[in-house]
Amino acid sequence: MTDTTIVSVRGRRVWDSRARPTVEAEVALADGTVGRAIAPAGASTGTGEAIDLRDAGEAFGGLDVRKALGNVNGEIADAIRGQDALDQASIDAALIGRDGTPNKARLGGNALIAVSLATLKAAAASRGVGLWRHLAGDQPVRIPLPEIQIFGGGAHAARRVDIQDFMVVCLQASSFAEALDRTAEVYRAAGAILKARGLLQGVADEGGFWPAFASNDEALDTLVLAIEQAGFRPGPDVAISLDVAASEFHDGGRYRLARDGRELDTDGMIAMLLGWIDRYPIVSIEDPLSEEDAAGFRAFTRAAGDRVQVIGDDFLVTNAKRVEMAAQTRACTAVLVKPNQAGTVSETKAAFDAARRHGLGAIISARSGETEDVTIAHLAVGWDAGQFKVGSIARGERTAKWNEVLRIEEELGSQARMPAATRFEPR
Ligand code: 2PG
Ligand code: MG
Numbered sequence: 001m002t003d004t005t006i007v008s009v010r011g012r013r014v015w016d017s018r019a020r021p022t023v024e025a026e027v028a029l030a031d032g033t034v035g036r037a038i039a040p041a042g043a044s045t046g047t048g049e050a051i052d053l054r055d056a057g058e059a060f061g062g063l064d065v066r067k068a069l070g071n072v073n074g075e076i077a078d079a080i081r082g083q084d085a086l087d088q089a090s091i092d093a094a095l096i097g098r099d100g101t102p103n104k105a106r107l108g109g110n111a112l113i114a115v116s117l118a119t120l121k122a123a124a125a126s127r128g129v130g131l132w133r134h135l136a137g138d139q140p141v142r143i144p145l146p147e148i149q150i151f152g153g154g155a156h157a158a159r160r161v162d163i164q165d166f167m168v169v170c171l172q173a174s175s176f177a178e179a180l181d182r183t184a185e186v187y188r189a190a191g192a193i194l195k196a197r198g199l200l201q202g203v204a205d206e207g208g209f210w211p212a213f214a215s216n217d218e219a220l221d222t223l224v225l226a227i228e229q230a231g232f233r234p235g236p237d238v239a240i241s242l243d244v245a246a247s248e249f250h251d252g253g254r255y256r257l258a259r260d261g262r263e264l265d266t267d268g269m270i271a272m273l274l275g276w277i278d279r280y281p282i283v284s285i286e287d288p289l290s291e292e293d294a295a296g297f298r299a300f301t302r303a304a305g306d307r308v309q310v311i312g313d314d315f316l317v318t319n320a321k322r323v324e325m326a327a328q329t330r331a332c333t334a335v336l337v338k339p340n341q342a343g344t345v346s347e348t349k350a351a352f353d354a355a356r357r358h359g360l361g362a363i364i365s366a367r368s369g370e371t372e373d374v375t376i377a378h379l380a381v382g383w384d385a386g387q388f389k390v391g392s393i394a395r396g397e398r399t400a401k402w403n404e405v406l407r408i409e410e411e412l413g414s415q416a417r418m419p420a421a422t423r424f425e426p427r
Contacts, residue, residue: 003031011072025114035122039110041369044155046314050343053108068108092346109343116344135382143418144388152204165243190226206391235281243286250290266296286311297331309424318342320350327358334361363387370397377404
């Protein structure tokens, strides 16, 4: 037995930001160090994601996680107890092998990602270094550029508007702190505009304002106005990033924009988005088309990929094979990376590495159901991802992660770099 041998694995039932139970895992090593991690949960999920194991039945809308916790304390603990926590690849292979399904449906993606991340954190703690440093080793890292939600929508706001995330990104900010400063001013200005118009109705799931707009265009117009009223130039100082999350309103080959009262085919959808890119300072668009519409992704990237970053989320579900496919067919220019979509740290890293190999951008991302767990902030810095998405700049489960990057930026001191850009280059 070495110092980093896993001696115990424990599951605990904790709560996420949508009042739903979720899985916390604690992995303890022979030297007494403990790693702890909590599984997040999505609302607009891709069909190819690792499955969250939920109990069904009456309690909490069927979303309880007692079966997943039983798996952590039983089969999963049995599978990795006695193994070396420094050998993440073997740990994850054991988890994947024990589950035995292609989508982690048997033991639960939520159970597996909590244990996999907790193991990683235990290994870092045992070496006495921060997780980001453990991951980076001797390699230089950049502080990731944040994309931050101002209005929530789609599945995070009862489909009050169709588009899911109206975000801002400060491409030329010279530091993470400066990007947050600018974003906070825009957030305040947006709140003031909504209040003045009698449209202030609280916040959506990720802390962005509840989008009480008459159309998707009104949301975009209001966002531009908020940027201006905060004293910034829309575009150069503060630009717009969208997550269309188009799978959510795609059915039978048609895109149904309920808010705008329009039904579009793929060409119509692309034309609408190109019109927005012409009219608004948009620099990045995630899931512009449905996960089922690969041809649409290719056509959109052909038409707009040199003007905006085109991100695959539901389309690629943090899956290395899908990332390879997307790169080879030029279906997008960047990949959203969510550990719980993959189900283990190693599979998440494989998807990330595939993006890198092919010159695609990578954005480490939270889920709409989150907790105080800040592990992904360390992945974003330690893997040198370049970009980070966590929701808005309100609500503790979001600010916990932004604030963690502020701490890392401070720790890096004069070595902290967040390269300014005028557009997203493949990184
Ligand atoms: C997304 C995420 C975060 P969810 O679609 O990118 O905004 O949402 O976790 O609900 O999938
Ligand atoms: Mg998304």
